[in-house]
Amino acid sequence: AVVSTQSGHYGRAIDEGITGYRDDSLETVKRNQMQYSLPLKILSYQELYGWTMDAIVKEIGMKNNCTFCGVFRRQALDRGAAMLKCDKIVTGHNADDIAETVIMNILRGDIARLGRCTAISTGSEGMISRSKPFKFTYEKEIVMYAHFKKLDYFTTEC
Numbered sequence: 001a002v003v004s005t006q007s008g009h010y011g012r013a014i015d016e017g018i019t020g021y022r023d024d025s026l027e028t029v030k031r032n033q034m035q036y037s038l039p040l041k042i043l044s045y046q047e048l049y050g051w052t053m054d055a056i057v058k059e060i061g062m063k064n065n066c067t068f069c070g071v072f073r074r075q076a077l078d079r080g081a082a083m084l085k086c087d088k089i090v091t092g093h094n095a096d097d098i099a100e101t102v103i104m105n106i107l108r109g110d111i112a113r114l115g116r117c118t119a120i121s122t123g124s125e126g127m128i129s130r131s132k133p134f135k136f137t138y139e140k141e142i143v144m145y146a147h148f149k150k151l152d153y154f155t156t157e158c
Contacts, residue, residue: 017052
């Protein structure tokens with residue numbers, strides 16, 4: 001994610017502590033930091049909460065671990081943005097992510113979240129606003145663009 005303040009933009013990455021999952025993408029983020037001279041802060045679940053997702057899964061098993069991870073990840077982005085005194089969080093959520101979230105909310109019957117999950121920008125009084133500029137772009141299009149422009153990127157399934 002990219003977060004912005006009045007003094008500039010910062011790269012943000014979250015290390016959930018899932019063995020073998022985030023390692024390659026964190027290396028890509030570090031290379032991007034050097035290529036674009038963008039200040040970078042990597043926060044870990046271990047640093048923020050005192051445990052990793054691997055430790056949580058060991059305790060609770062595989063059921064509902066995606067829900068835990070999603071909640072902790074959003075909170076980690078918010079905490080990191082607050083630490084940097086940021087006023088906006090810009091994420092890479094794309095059309096595929098939005099479709100998946102809509103389906104999950106429909107299946108759960110969570111009507112309240114349906115409106116929020118489809119908005120390009122969200123935020124309320126006293127909250128750091130979020131923006132999803134790739135909302136209408138499919139993941140395949142993003143990967144193809146990065147490939148043809150020879151951008152250093154990493155993509156993986158959650």
